[in-house]
Amino acid sequence: MAEITTRICGVTFESFFKKAVLFKDAHCDNSAQKCLEAFASYGLKPTQVFVRTGDQTFNYDLSFSLFNSNGTFKISAEKMDFSLQNATNDKDLEIVQDCLAKVYEHVPLPEINYTSISATAHATFPSVQEMEKYLRQYANPTKQIVAGGTIAYIVCQNWAEEIRLMIDRSLVYPEGLFLAWSTIYRENKPSREVLRYVKEAFENAMPKFDLTFPNTNS
C-alpha cells in the first residue's frame, strides 16, 4: 500500500431542484439575507452578495464568493452550485465541510431532486520514481502504453451510491497523482453527518487501488 499526501483539493456540490423556480417565487432577497447571516463569520459582506435579475423569469441567479474567490456559491432557477477549491490540509477541509453544512442548514432551498458531489485532488508520492512505479502497473510496453491510470466505479460500506474514481498523472506535481471522485446523493439536503460520510467514502475508496492517505486525526 503506497501512502500519498494530498497537496491541494477542491469539492463541488450541485443540488438540482425538483422543478425550476420562477424569479418571483425564489425570494432572492430573503436568500441573500440568509447567506449573509451564515457567512458573515467568514468575512462575507452585504455588498458581496449579488442578485442578477436577468429576465425575471428563469434567467436569474444569486451568487457570492468567499476566501478570495476560492469558494463560489450560486443559486439559479434549476440548481444550487457551491464550489470550494485550493484546500490544502485537513483544517481547510473542515472549513469546506462547515461551509457546505451552513448552506444546507441555513439558506432556504427548494425541494432537491438530487445532489451531484465531486471532488478532485493532487496527491503526491514521496518521489517521482514511486509515482512512476505505481502507474507502471497500468502500462503495457508491448502495445507502447508507457503509463496509465484508471477509471472505476466502486461501492463503499457507508455510502449508498456508486462512486466514480479516476486516477491519473498529476500535471501539477511531477511526483503526484490527479484524483477525481464523483457520486450522487439522492435525499433532500445533505446533513453534516452525510458530509462526513462522503469524505470517508472517498478516502475509503483509495485502498482498493493500493493507495492510502496518512492518518492526520490527532
Next chain:
Amino acid sequence: MSAVDVPFGCEDFTGSVAASARRLGSGVAQIPPLVAASEFLFGPLAPLGIADSVHKIAVVRSATLTCALRQRITELSALNPNWDDECARPVKSDVLADVVEALRRFAQRTSDFREPFLAPTFDGFVQMEWHDKKRSLEIEAVERGWSVVGTMIGNDGEHHYFTIECERSNFQRLENFYEWFLGIELLWPSL
C-alpha cells in the same frame, strides 16, 4: 522636434507614453526597492490557506469586541495541538469565527453586554458561559451546531434546567437565549 527631445516640464502631451517614461526615468532619481520582490511575494503577503484565512478573519472581526474578549479570542486562536498536555486539539477555525459572530451580535443587540467566560474544549470547540444570581447560560459549539444549557432558580428556590441544540448559523436563536439570560425574555425560548 521629436517627443523625446522635448525638455522635461515642457511636454505638449503629444509624445508617446514610452517617450514620457524615458523622460521620467532620466529626470527623476531611481528609488531603490525597500524589499526584494521574492520577499514581498512570499513573505507576509503570501496567500493563506482557507483555514488560516478564517482564523485571521475571526481575529480581525473580534476588533469590535471589548479589549478583554479580543485578548481571549487571540489566545484561543493561538492554542497549539496538545495545549492541555492530554492531546487536546487546537480550536477549529470555523468554531472561532462563529463564536466571534455570536458575540458581535450579542454586543449589538443590547446596551447591557456582559462578557462571557470563554473556554476551549479538548476536541477543538469553544464554550461560552454567563453566570448571574438567578440565571446562567452555557452555549457550546458542538459537531452538529450549538448545544445550549440554561439554569434558573425559580421563585420557589428550585433549580430549573433547560437544554436545547440549534444549527450553527442560527445566530437569531442564540440571541434569544442570551436575552433570556439577561431577563429580557422571561420564558426559556424553546420554540
